[in-house]
Amino acid sequence: xxxxxxxxxxxxxxxxxxxKGVSFTVERGEVVAVVGESGSGKTTTANAITGLHPAxxxxxxxxxxxxxxxxxxxxxxxxxxRIGLVPxxxxxxxxxxxxxxxxxxxxxxxxxxxxxxxxxRRVIELLTRVGLDDPERRAGQYPHELSGxxxxxxxxxxxxxxxxxxxxxxxxxxxxxxxxxxxxxxxIDDLRNEYGTAVLLxxxxxxxxxxxxxxxxxxxxxxxxxxxxxxxxxxxPASPYTRRLFQDAPALTARxxxxxxxxxxxxxxxxxxxxxxxxxxxVDGVSFEVRRGTTHALVGESGSGKTTTAxxxxxxxxxxxxxxxxxxxxxxxxxxxRRVQLVYQNPxxxxxxxxxxxxxxxxPLRNFRLGDRTARRARVRELLERVALSETLLGRRPAExxxxxxxxxxxxxxxxxxxxxxxxxEAVxxxxxxxxAQILTLLEELQRDLGLTYLFISxxxxxxxxxxxxxxxxxxxxxxxxxxxxxxFDSPQEDYTRELLAAVAEPVR
Amino acid sequence: xxxxxWAVIALVVLWAAMPSLFTGYDPLAGVPxxxxxxxxxxxxFGTDAVGRDLFARVVHGSVHSLSGALVAVAVGLVLGTxxxxxxxxxxxxxxxxxxxxxxxxxxVPGLLLALTVIILLGPGTVHVAIAVGVGSVASFARLARxxxxxxxxxxxxxxxxxxxxxxxxxxxxxxxxxSLGPVIALSALQFGVAILAISTLGFLGYGAEPPTPEWGxxxxxxxxxxxxxxxxxxxPGAVVVAVVLAAGRISKxxx
Numbered sequence: 001x002x003x004x005x006x007x008x009x010x011x012x013x014x015x016x017x018x019x020k021g022v023s024f025t026v027e028r029g030e031v032v033a034v035v036g037e038s039g040s041g042k043t044t045t046a047n048a049i050t051g052l053h054p055a056x057x058x059x060x061x062x063x064x065x066x067x068x069x070x071x072x073x074x075x076x077x078x079x080x081x082r083i084g085l086v087p088x089x090x091x092x093x094x095x096x097x098x099x100x101x102x103x104x105x106x107x108x109x110x111x112x113x114x115x116x117x118x119x120x121r122r123v124i125e126l127l128t129r130v131g132l133d134d135p136e137r138r139a140g141q142y143p144h145e146l147s148g149x150x151x152x153x154x155x156x157x158x159x160x161x162x163x164x165x166x167x168x169x170x171x172x173x174x175x176x177x178x179x180x181x182x183x184x185x186x187x188i189d190d191l192r193n194e195y196g197t198a199v200l201l202x203x204x205x206x207x208x209x210x211x212x213x214x215x216x217x218x219x220x221x222x223x224x225x226x227x228x229x230x231x232x233x234x235x236x237p238a239s240p241y242t243r244r245l246f247q248d249a250p251a252l253t254a255r256x257x258x259x260x261x262x263x264x265x266x267x268x269x270x271x272x273x274x275x276x277x278x279x280x281x282x283v284d285g286v287s288f289e290v291r292r293g294t295t296h297a298l299v300g301e302s303g304s305g306k307t308t309t310a311x312x313x314x315x316x317x318x319x320x321x322x323x324x325x326x327x328x329x330x331x332x333x334x335x336x337x338r339r340v341q342l343v344y345q346n347p348x349x350x351x352x353x354x355x356x357x358x359x360x361x362x363x364p365l366r367n368f369r370l371g372d373r374t375a376r377r378a379r380v381r382e383l384l385e386r387v388a389l390s391e392t393l394l395g396r397r398p399a400e401x402x403x404x405x406x407x408x409x410x411x412x413x414x415x416x417x418x419x420x421x422x423x424x425x426e427a428v429x430x431x432x433x434x435x436x437a438q439i440l441t442l443l444e445e446l447q448r449d450l451g452l453t454y455l456f457i458s459x460x461x462x463x464x465x466x467x468x469x470x471x472x473x474x475x476x477x478x479x480x481x482x483x484x485x486x487x488x489f490d491s492p493q494e495d496y497t498r499e500l501l502a503a504v505a506e507p508v509r
Numbered sequence: 510x511x512x513x514x515w516a517v518i519a520l521v522v523l524w525a526a527m528p529s530l531f532t533g534y535d536p537l538a539g540v541p542x543x544x545x546x547x548x549x550x551x552x553x554f555g556t557d558a559v560g561r562d563l564f565a566r567v568v569h570g571s572v573h574s575l576s577g578a579l580v581a582v583a584v585g586l587v588l589g590t591x592x593x594x595x596x597x598x599x600x601x602x603x604x605x606x607x608x609x610x611x612x613x614x615x616x617v618p619g620l621l622l623a624l625t626v627i628i629l630l631g632p633g634t635v636h637v638a639i640a641v642g643v644g645s646v647a648s649f650a651r652l653a654r655x656x657x658x659x660x661x662x663x664x665x666x667x668x669x670x671x672x673x674x675x676x677x678x679x680x681x682x683x684x685x686x687x688s689l690g691p692v693i694a695l696s697a698l699q700f701g702v703a704i705l706a707i708s709t710l711g712f713l714g715y716g717a718e719p720p721t722p723e724w725g726x727x728x729x730x731x732x733x734x735x736x737x738x739x740x741x742x743x744x745p746g747a748v749v750v751a752v753v754l755a756a757g758r759i760s761k762x763x764x
Contacts, residue, residue: 314671316667316670316671334673337670337671337672337673338673341671341672342668342671344664344668346664349663349664349665350664350665350668351665351668352665352669352682352683352687353665353687354686354687363669363672363674363682364672364673367672367673367674367675367678368673410668413668413672416672417672417673
């Protein structure tokens, strides 16, 4: 008998059927990863198992008992006790006005674990177990006093408090930096070995799934596309969709490094950049050069100063000291905007919701008075074609477009004034892998055809490896190491770079 | 019940536009023989002390109340939004000065402020409307500023500057349109409030001169007959209440 046996599960939101007959099993002590793109129904499936969203039909057998039709009242007796849940976003999942110790104690109290002293002892034990230093002090702290990684450890402590047989982890590390992510996944692995807990890992990150799971369940549009042992599925994916997905995932497919030509003249020169916010130095003496027609990546974890550097390069933030030279000569503020463009991370926020696609792409042309009305119209059509968007979208508003389409519109807007330099601030981080792959290909094509120079800001080393010619690794406002992409990935010199690389999936290391 | 509030407003607007469609009586000339009659089929709202048909007076009076409210809202909307836009987009010292003046305006009771303005301008329907409008400038300015500050921080506004947009151009094309939603909702609410305020000032005798059939004035005139002829105060009052409630309801819907 399997620990969890899901049979023909269907879940609907009103008339919208999100999960359409899904069956899979989880054995004791096993890690099963449910992967898929956004909207594939993976989170809905997880929510149906814990009863957070009722199943429309099908069976959910936990230790052979069907819990699909149980009332919330009955489900409460198994939540936490039999099934532990690790939620996605550690910053929103803890009560901000309740001390850590009490939040962990709460689950013990609900399930009548013991008296107050016993609960207190167990809380300290759990905090120690999930690797928090000075557990006595941590128990008395509030969530805002902890970092994201520490909060996720607290959530894991809550999930394992009653030693459930099954932990459902919904994107447990997506909001965390790569090195923290690795430590959290290691912790989950350790706990599994120690307690024999099975883990249902819901993730969009194929690298994580490949590295951590025993079995894979690939979902698409509410159906299971393919499932089986990780090694088998990775080695020989049966369905064309899975094959595409794996090909598109930068973390699973190593592409050859881009050849770097040091002879080209520099398009961006950054010298001794410093930015202070009060007494805090966000950027601390950063210098690098980017050759014309190449891509330079700034990689680092959150708080490393990479976005601040990008904002100084695009002149949205003033540097405290240091200089940025574009194309070898100083440029005036207005001319500057024609030569340097920025593409944002979030295509949902960077397009005016009230404008049509045509108006958005035309705006830079109007601002710089490039051509008359008809000439501008023609140019807008040309730009849309350039980013592979259909003309039928001209009259749509951003809300009527998908994430990938929106990012294409944002790129078209950036290209409208024929800039020399495009700064891409996490421009593909918010996109699903297949869409991400398409946008990356588009960026490569545009660079080749138009001779663009990219400054590519990212936390994702796998993507960086694929697109960039040169890399600078940033940490705490400084550049710790820089070189060609091949040098950084094949022979890293600094410990910090090695640590970052260790967090990336095997094939691209 | 959504349609009801729209229907009430539509009816009152029609009264103002084509009063003769709704009543055949003259609002100013009375028939002394028919004075102080209660509501009946012939006189829907009854008649007043000099025998004028009250319904006709309410219908013909709607134009005064509505146009007054419109002027009041326009004054508040235009001045308030402009001040809020400037304060929220320029920030710094200008923001501080403008918003502290608004705080002072907010701290004075609305009626007192309106009376002060009327005393400065002199009585009259237009002056009353302006006075009421001035009283609402502060709330419009505060709301508009909050919205502008929110929109100013979005990526698309920064992207617009990044596309070479000028300060005024970006304000006009992106910040203003995206900030206006809640402001429009507030102006619908203020429309109701303004009708009430204008009626109040009319009641106190600062607005239209008798025998103009202004709503507040109608209620004031009926006051002397409160004990004997309830309809003179109650029915115009009910009309005012219905319009104010409908405007509030519509405002909620827009928001």
